[in-house]
Amino acid sequence: MSASQQKSSASTSPSGEHYDAIVVGAGFGGLAMLNRLRKQGMSVRVLEAGTGVGGTWYWNRYPGARCDVESMEYSFQFDEALQQEWEWPERYSPQPVILKYLNHVADRFDMRKDIQFNTRVKSAVFNENTNRWTVTTENGESLSATFCIMATGCLSAPNTPDFKGADSFKGEIYHTGKWPHEEVDFTGKRVGVIGTGSSAIQSIPIIAERAKHLTVFQRTPNYSVPAGNRPMDPELQKQIKADYAAFRERENQQQTAFGSRFESSNVEILKITKAERDAIFEKYWQIGGLLFLYASSDLLLNREANETAAEFIREKIRTIVKDPATAQLLCPDTVVGCKRLCADSGYFETFNRPNVKLVDVKSAPIEELTPKGLRTGNTEYELDCIVFATGFDAMTGSLLRMDIRGRKGLTLQQKWAEGPRTYLGLTTVGFPNMFIISGPGSPSVLTNMVPSIEQHVNWIGDTIKDLRERQLICIEPVAEAENAWVDHVNEVAGYTLFPTCNSWYLGANIPGKPRVFMPYLGFPAYTAKCNEVRAKGYEGFALSKG
Numbered sequence: 107m108s109a110s111q112q113k114s115s116a117s118t119s120p121s122g123e124h125y126d127a128i129v130v131g132a133g134f135g136g137l138a139m140l141n142r143l144r145k146q147g148m149s150v151r152v153l154e155a156g157t158g159v160g161g162t163w164y165w166n167r168y169p170g171a172r173c174d175v176e177s178m179e180y181s182f183q184f185d186e187a188l189q190q191e192w193e194w195p196e197r198y199s200p201q202p203v204i205l206k207y208l209n210h211v212a213d214r215f216d217m218r219k220d221i222q223f224n225t226r227v228k229s230a231v232f233n234e235n236t237n238r239w240t241v242t243t244e245n246g247e248s249l250s251a252t253f254c255i256m257a258t259g260c261l262s263a264p265n266t267p268d269f270k271g272a273d274s275f276k277g278e279i280y281h282t283g284k285w286p287h288e289e290v291d292f293t294g295k296r297v298g299v300i301g302t303g304s305s306a307i308q309s310i311p312i313i314a315e316r317a318k319h320l321t322v323f324q325r326t327p328n329y330s331v332p333a334g335n336r337p338m339d340p341e342l343q344k345q346i347k348a349d350y351a352a353f354r355e356r357e358n359q360q361q362t363a364f365g366s367r368f369e370s371s372n373v374e375i376l377k378i379t380k381a382e383r384d385a386i387f388e389k390y391w392q393i394g395g396l397l398f399l400y401a402s403s404d405l406l407l408n409r410e411a412n413e414t415a416a417e418f419i420r421e422k423i424r425t426i427v428k429d430p431a432t433a434q435l436l437c438p439d440t441v442v443g444c445k446r447l448c449a450d451s452g453y454f455e456t457f458n459r460p461n462v463k464l465v466d467v468k469s470a471p472i473e474e475l476t477p478k479g480l481r482t483g484n485t486e487y488e489l490d491c492i493v494f495a496t497g498f499d500a501m502t503g504s505l506l507r508m509d510i511r512g513r514k515g516l517t518l519q520q521k522w523a524e525g526p527r528t529y530l531g532l533t534t535v536g537f538p539n540m541f542i543i544s545g546p547g548s549p550s551v552l553t554n555m556v557p558s559i560e561q562h563v564n565w566i567g568d569t570i571k572d573l574r575e576r577q578l579i580c581i582e583p584v585a586e587a588e589n590a591w592v593d594h595v596n597e598v599a600g601y602t603l604f605p606t607c608n609s610w611y612l613g614a615n616i617p618g619k620p621r622v623f624m625p626y627l628g629f630p631a632y633t634a635k636c637n638e639v640r641a642k643g644y645e646g647f648a649l650s651k652g
């Protein structure tokens with residue numbers, strides 16, 4: 107079917123309809139992929155579980171949700187007019203602004219006609235006879251496509267711990283990653299937040315302002331630095347827009363993976379005095395946000411160096427939080443940055459409020475939910491609302507919750523039973539013509555996601571274009587290439603402190619999940635590697651006419 111034969115409304119698809127490509131998900135990845143493949147004259151159907159576009163920014167509507175990458179960098183670059191016309195009001199964008207931006211993108215490029223909302227994909231099965239993917243939805247539809255592209259996101263399968271008595275609680279239950287669309291009113295209520303990761307750290311200060319009382323149930327304290335959010339500097343915005351392409355190029359070339367225009371200090375922190383160290387940490391603390399990790403070149407390589415940063419943050423916590431016992435409980439003893447560093451706006455200060463209490467659930471874990479609240483050990487906490495800020499089955503969860511079957515009926519669950527295996531984080535042996543945007547084994551969550559997504563989208567788009575021009579219809583990595591890539595991803599992670607803590611990067615937050623470091627720590631060299639693979643005629647891939 108050619109692009110011109112596409113229907114103008116994407117409310118449903120007649121079962122049996124064939125497309126050149128099916129894209130699963132309408133977040134940043136799905137929208138960019140749709141735009142790219144349509145430009146190549148392909149028929150594309152995007153299947154999206156939500157009622158609107160936005161992905162992460164559609165689902166994570168919790169109070170205080172905000173991006174921790176700067177606005178001028180966390181946006182698409184595929185269209186110059188788009189990046190010129192959009193005005194970002196703040197240094198770090200709040201969730202409603204990013205969602206508005208993505209809706210603008212969908213409208214501006216007339217994308218909605220090819221997106222089917224309210225459509226959760228149940229299965230995707232490769233047929234070796236036809237070389238086509240059959241995708242079935244929970245609504246009972248069945249579509250087919252030559253290419254199947256998973257734009258399902260790295261942090262989109264919410265994790266809700268399976269507490270005893272979960273159904274018995276009579277109050278309201280929320281998950282930060284699946285927040286209701288209507289306003290949640292905490293006024294006059296006793297609220298409990300479970301978890302102290304990024305989502306909790308952003309929402310706790312706002313919930314505390316609204317609730318009658320807030321109890322924070324903390325299992326592991328987290329490092330957080332002030333985000334340093336402020337209104338966008340119009341001069342800076344103007345300056346960047348004057349040559350956005352050059353700005354993006356600099357970002358791509360920089361070693362600073364979060365795509366920031368601030369540079370790493372390149373100081374080896376153990377080679378300078380404590381006073382010099384503290385001055386550098388203070389400078390990065392004042393700059394704000396994740397850039398704190400660039401205060402020294404060896405923070406994530408050397409435990410002793412890392413400990414100096416850890417102690418600097420602990421000292422800040424002790425200074426901010428007035429009650430010494432609460433401050434002590436909030437002080438992490440782990441490696442800074444090993445779990446994703448958090449960026450906050452008044453998180454530690456919130457514990458000075460009279461209506462906020464911190465409860466340690468490491469020493470006395472949550473035993474069960476009760477009709478009135480929850481119980482840890484012998485203590486029952488009476489609550490009107492419980493907020494699960496308990497994170498996600500990251501990187502693989504959204505893929506493994508679908509029934510994906512490749513050659514010879516092999517399921518992705520079987521293939522990845524010991525942990526995800528991919529070539530370049532984009533493809534996996536046994537699943538021809540299936541691409542994963544920001545898949546495990548790609549830099550993804552360790553970078554500024556939007557440019558990383560666009561790099562994947564461009565690579566996939568170019569690859570499909572090449573295949574079609576050469577009248578080839580199948581691409582699949584070969585086992586040696588995949589094995590070598592998996593080994594390389596692990597080897598690189600092994601040089602760092604990342605594997606030393608129980609993070610979601612390692613799947614350690616999900617009981618029973620194989621402990622494998624999932625993202626690839628190799629930005630920006632990764633882009634060069636992907637380009638080289640293409641330049642060498644898709645080295646590591648088998649291409650065929652089917």
Ligand code: N01
Pocket residue numbers: 172173174175261267282300301302303304305306308323324325326446449467472495496497498551610615
């Ligand atoms: O999830 P998390 P998140 N009993 O996994 C606790 C991105 N993000 O949604 O550490 C008690 O970090 C768990 O405790 P522990 C960002 O990449 C970005 O907050 O396992 N507690 C932990 O404290 C981030 O890293 C932005 O001991 C339980 C918390 O729940 C990622 O999303 C904003 C428990 C989960 O923290 C995930 O962040 C938000 C149990 N049974 C998110 N189970 C920005 O851009 C889990 N926990 C700023």
